[in-house]
Amino acid sequence: MSAHHEHGHGHGAHSDGHDHGSLKSYAIGFILSVILTAIPFWLVMGHVIKDSSTTAFVILGFAAVQIVVHMIYFLHMNSRSEGGWSLLALIFTIVLVVIVLTGSIWVMYHLNHNMMPSMGPAGSSSVQQMHDMP
Numbered sequence: 001m002s003a004h005h006e007h008g009h010g011h012g013a014h015s016d017g018h019d020h021g022s023l024k025s026y027a028i029g030f031i032l033s034v035i036l037t038a039i040p041f042w043l044v045m046g047h048v049i050k051d052s053s054t055t056a057f058v059i060l061g062f063a064a065v066q067i068v069v070h071m072i073y074f075l076h077m078n079s080r081s082e083g084g085w086s087l088l089a090l091i092f093t094i095v096l097v098v099i100v101l102t103g104s105i106w107v108m109y110h111l112n113h114n115m116m117p118s119m120g121p122a123g124s125s126s127v128q129q130m131h132d133m134p
Contacts, residue, residue: 021076029073036066060101067097 040059042048049055071077071093077086 025073025076029069032069032073033066036062036069056105060105063101064097067093 040062043055043058049058071090077090
């Protein structure tokens, strides 16, 4: 192979100081991902936070941080690579995540609100009233 073909095509260390694709980078990403998964699991299984709404928001926060960790350590996205297109992809991803998370919470809240049987007279539910019908 001639000497003019031996310039870097994305291999080795980059000018931004991060060694992308190295074992160290992947190990850091993996350890952070495990921690960011284990903490919410412990919060839910240990009933650490009594209010379920607060627990849900804390878990969503951990999920958002974990997405960023995955994008940095596994997808190697930063503001300097590929002429800023990675930053544009990051912004697009954040917008999609916000839409999906808020939409999911909205749908689950309304399903819970609209699908629960209403309370009838004397404290019995409409399901029980239908069961007692001849």
